[in-house]
Amino acid sequence: MITELKQVYPVSQHDRLEKKCTDTLPTEEGGDGGGSFTSFISFMVGYFVFIRDVDVSQLLETHDKLKALLGQASIALSASTGLIIVPTVISLSRTLSRLAIGLDKRPDLVANLTSREAAAGAEEAGERVTLAEDSANLIREAFKKCASERSGNVSGLDSNGRPEGRRIGIYLMANVCLKLFFHCRKLRSAEQIFALIYQQSPPLSLYPAAQRTTFLYYLGRYHFANNHFYRAQLALQAAYNQCHRLATKQCRLILIYLITANIILGRFPKPYVYEKTAARRFRDKFTPICQAIIRGDIASFRALTDINSPSAAWFLHWRILLQIKNRCEVILWRSLARRTYLLSGNRGDAANKKAATLSMEDVLTLAIFLEQRALGMGIKEGNKDSTSQNSIDGKQHANSIFIFPPTPADTPPARQSEDEAQYGYVDPDLVDMVDPPGPDLPTMETVESMMASLVDQGLLHGFISHGQKRFAIKSGVKQSPPLRAGFPNAWATLSAKGSDEVPGWVKEGQKRLGGTVMHLSNARPVGA
Numbered sequence: 001m002i003t004e005l006k007q008v009y010p011v012s013q014h015d016r017l018e019k020k021c022t023d024t025l026p027t028e029e030g031g032d033g034g035g036s037f038t039s040f041i042s043f044m045v046g047y048f049v050f051i052r053d054v055d056v057s058q059l060l061e062t063h064d065k066l067k068a069l070l071g072q073a074s075i076a077l078s079a080s081t082g083l084i085i086v087p088t089v090i091s092l093s094r095t096l097s098r099l100a101i102g103l104d105k106r107p108d109l110v111a112n113l114t115s116r117e118a119a120a121g122a123e124e125a126g127e128r129v130t131l132a133e134d135s136a137n138l139i140r141e142a143f144k145k146c147a148s149e150r151s152g153n154v155s156g157l158d159s160n161g162r163p164e165g166r167r168i169g170i171y172l173m174a175n176v177c178l179k180l181f182f183h184c185r186k187l188r189s190a191e192q193i194f195a196l197i198y199q200q201s202p203p204l205s206l207y208p209a210a211q212r213t214t215f216l217y218y219l220g221r222y223h224f225a226n227n228h229f230y231r232a233q234l235a236l237q238a239a240y241n242q243c244h245r246l247a248t249k250q251c252r253l254i255l256i257y258l259i260t261a262n263i264i265l266g267r268f269p270k271p272y273v274y275e276k277t278a279a280r281r282f283r284d285k286f287t288p289i290c291q292a293i294i295r296g297d298i299a300s301f302r303a304l305t306d307i308n309s310p311s312a313a314w315f316l317h318w319r320i321l322l323q324i325k326n327r328c329e330v331i332l333w334r335s336l337a338r339r340t341y342l343l344s345g346n347r348g349d350a351a352n353k354k355a356a357t358l359s360m361e362d363v364l365t366l367a368i369f370l371e372q373r374a375l376g377m378g379i380k381e382g383n384k385d386s387t388s389q390n391s392i393d394g395k396q397h398a399n400s401i402f403i404f405p406p407t408p409a410d411t412p413p414a415r416q417s418e419d420e421a422q423y424g425y426v427d428p429d430l431v432d433m434v435d436p437p438g439p440d441l442p443t444m445e446t447v448e449s450m451m452a453s454l455v456d457q458g459l460l461h462g463f464i465s466h467g468q469k470r471f472a473i474k475s476g477v478k479q480s481p482p483l484r485a486g487f488p489n490a491w492a493t494l495s496a497k498g499s500d501e502v503p504g505w506v507k508e509g510q511k512r513l514g515g516t517v518m519h520l521s522n523a524r525p526v527g528a
């Protein structure tokens with residue numbers, strides 16, 4: 001076919017090619033005002049031109065031509081002939097997605113494009129749109145036309161209970177868009193995909209397992225990035241359960257975020273999880289962090305989540321380091337309070353109705369000790385020298401840049417001003433500045449606020465006596481042991497607060513909020 005196109009319909013004979021398509025295909029069809037095939041004919045002409053002129057060795061030029069062809073296909077998708085072109089649109093979208101991501105990883109190939117945009121003044125209008133984002137925006141338009149299908153049943157299902165019309169391509173197109181948006185880190189654009197699906201799509205369970213798994217993976221990652229970890233683990237757990245066990249790469253991707261979300265919620269992996277093929281080498285990454293959280297070991301936790309830790313590069317690559325470092329802080333302090341109670345807590349006397357108590361001063365003492373150890377402070381004199389006064393294991397204190405090394409005794413004094421004699425060189429703009437404060441160590445206010453936060457979140461049961469600086473444990477109606485009553489299971493507490501409804505996940509029989517009309521004619525007045 002390509003040879004025939006080049007010989008019979010060369011570039012100079014474009015009109016003949018267009019006339020051939022027009023004469024072969026009908027231009028009128030009921031349901032579109034007599035012009036339903038017009039856009040389809042334009043697409044067919046563009047398709048023949050594409051396969052005739054494309055040079056796959058010129059990747060950037062191929063991308064531009066493929067994008068133009070997909071634009072024509074998207075227009076034809078909205079006509080009455082849209083159903084027959086859905087598989088073609090999906091195939092073109094996948095090809096464009098792979099090509100855009102490949103080019104985005106090769107800046108040397110798009111250097112001419114960047115220079116051309118800069119010369120045209122495109123960058124003056126705002127942030128430059130990458131090839132991946134530009135391609136995703138085009139594919140999103142085709143996705144919208146699949147999701148906004150109005151023909152057929154109101155539910156979008158045929159007589160067999162399967163999606164009908166252009167709705168068959170909703171999740172295929174959505175997954176291609178989401179892949180591109182996550183690649184270029186445009187979560188706000190991904191949010192539009194989930195919102196539209198939540199309002200207009202048939203239930204996800206009616207689509208093939210591959211589509212369900214991919215969509216739930218991206219939905220889980222979206223909620224993970226927005227700090228909705230319970231929603232994320234629900235979606236990711238469903239994606240993992242439906243993922244084929246031979247798809248090791250996909251299972252591994254899901255497990256990375258599923259394990260992280262569960263750790264943040266206080267649910268740590270069982271040993272058998274690490275024995276799975278998809279979880280190879282996960283034990284060395286996650287187990288030390290889990291052990292530090294369980295012990296309430298602030299120093300070890302700080303070292304493991306430090307940017308210079310051995311596993312930091314791996315966590316940063318998957319974009320989970322900051323979530324672990326910041327969001328696990330709550331459970332870390334709960335474990336510290338629990339460990340303090342085990343070491344020095346007052347067990348109380350149930351017979352005399354005396355509550356078990358915990359000294360917050362003891363919690364403060366442990367917190368300061370661990371924070372100092374994390375900062376490399378409190379080292380014995382025999383183990384430090386002049387170059388490691390503020391460092392331990394190669395980790396310097398945050399304020400060590402303000403500490404000047406001592407001048408050797410045999411160095412002759414230089415001519416200095418009064419400020420320079422005291423501080424070394426001082427910039428004139430900083431002459432009147434005060435010395436920087438010491439490290440930010442926990443205080444009693446810090447401990448009280450953390451304990452109050454834990455009580456408010458249900459991770460501690462009891463009340464705080466600010467005057468006595470103690471925390472009293474409520475034993476409850478069943479007179480449970482103080483350790484169980486005062487320190488409930490973190491996962492059970494946090495999961496009980498969550499809802500099984502995950503925005504973006506359409507389930508069978510689920511009532512969706514989008515488009516709901518609330519009738520208030522029979523509502524009672526406020527306060528009645």
